[in-house]
Amino acid sequence: MTTKPILVALDYDNKNHALQLIEKLDPNMCRLKVGKEMFTLFGPQLVKDIHDRGFDLFLDLKFHDIPNTVAKAVAAAAELGVWMTNVHASGGLAMMEAAKKALLPYGDKAPMLIAVTVLTSMSDDDLKLLGINVPAFEHVQRLAKLTQQAGLDGVVCSAQEATALKSLLGKDFKLVTPGIRPVGSDAGDQHRVMTPPQAIAAGSDYLVIGRPITKAADPLAALQAIHQSLA
Numbered sequence: 083m084t085t086k087p088i089l090v091a092l093d094y095d096n097k098n099h100a101l102q103l104i105e106k107l108d109p110n111m112c113r114l115k116v117g118k119e120m121f122t123l124f125g126p127q128l129v130k131d132i133h134d135r136g137f138d139l140f141l142d143l144k145f146h147d148i149p150n151t152v153a154k155a156v157a158a159a160a161e162l163g164v165w166m167t168n169v170h171a172s173g174g175l176a177m178m179e180a181a182k183k184a185l186l187p188y189g190d191k192a193p194m195l196i197a198v199t200v201l202t203s204m205s206d207d208d209l210k211l212l213g214i215n216v217p218a219f220e221h222v223q224r225l226a227k228l229t230q231q232a233g234l235d236g237v238v239c240s241a242q243e244a245t246a247l248k249s250l251l252g253k254d255f256k257l258v259t260p261g262i263r264p265v266g267s268d269a270g271d272q273h274r275v276m277t278p279p280q281a282i283a284a285g286s287d288y289l290v291i292g293r294p295i296t297k298a299a300d301p302l303a304a305l306q307a308i309h310q311s312l313a
């Protein structure tokens with residue numbers, strides 16, 4: 083198993099609430115993820131605040147634009163010193179290749195670069211409305227192969243797809259899986275979900291977990307319980 087597979091998703095509109103949660107968490111037990119809401123509200127200073135507290139950060143901005151724009155955005159993420167960042171695989175091969183190339187000057191200091199396949203909130207019916215008339219899993223496989231061809235480090239996908247993707251793409255291709263729900267927690271808007279031990283057994287390298295930790299009465303206890311369930 084990867085060391086520190088748990089990525090805690092910070093989805094807050096109040097910086098102090100986020101920092102209060104971070105103070106309760108242990109950087110030896112997890113990494114953190116900041117997404118569009120918090121980065122739009124609090125910007126690069128939040129990234130610095132998180133790094134100052136000793137956590138690795140996944141900057142989850144899911145870039146999806148023309149190749150030149152995405153390449154510059156990914157380089158800007160590298161300048162912030164983040165541990166991982168991402169693009170949408172549906173941006174296409176040229177876009178992903180440009181993003182990868184933009185990280186070359188950063189050498190071993192470059193963030194891990196991954197691509198989102200099909201969002202875990204989407205079902206086969208949602209894809210049909212987009213004119214994609216294949217099961218979500220088939221579309222995930224197609225996008226993941228394209229991501230590997232572009233030279234990225236891995237994909238974001240559902241843990242339900244992990245076993246098949248590992249056998250298709252090899253063990254070194256990283257699988258980052260949101261839609262993680264410990265037994266008894268509410269699925270909320272997630273459709274394709276798994277428990278933390280199931281996700282690791284299926285081949286997930288990193289588990290993105292938000293509300294089951296951030297909305298818990300005792301977030302550190304929730305993190306510890308998940309951590310222990312993986313030992």
Ligand SMILES: O=C(O)c1cc(=O)[nH]c(=O)n1[C@@H]1O[C@H](COP(=O)(O)O)[C@@H](O)[C@H]1O
Pocket residue numbers: 091092093117142144198200201202203238239260261262270272290291292293294
């Ligand atoms: O890229 C992501 O992190 C992501 C991709 C995806 O397909 N589904 C997904 O839920 N996410 C993120 O994972 C986190 C899941 O949070 P919870 O549903 O609260 O555990 C959120 O921050 C989402 O933005």
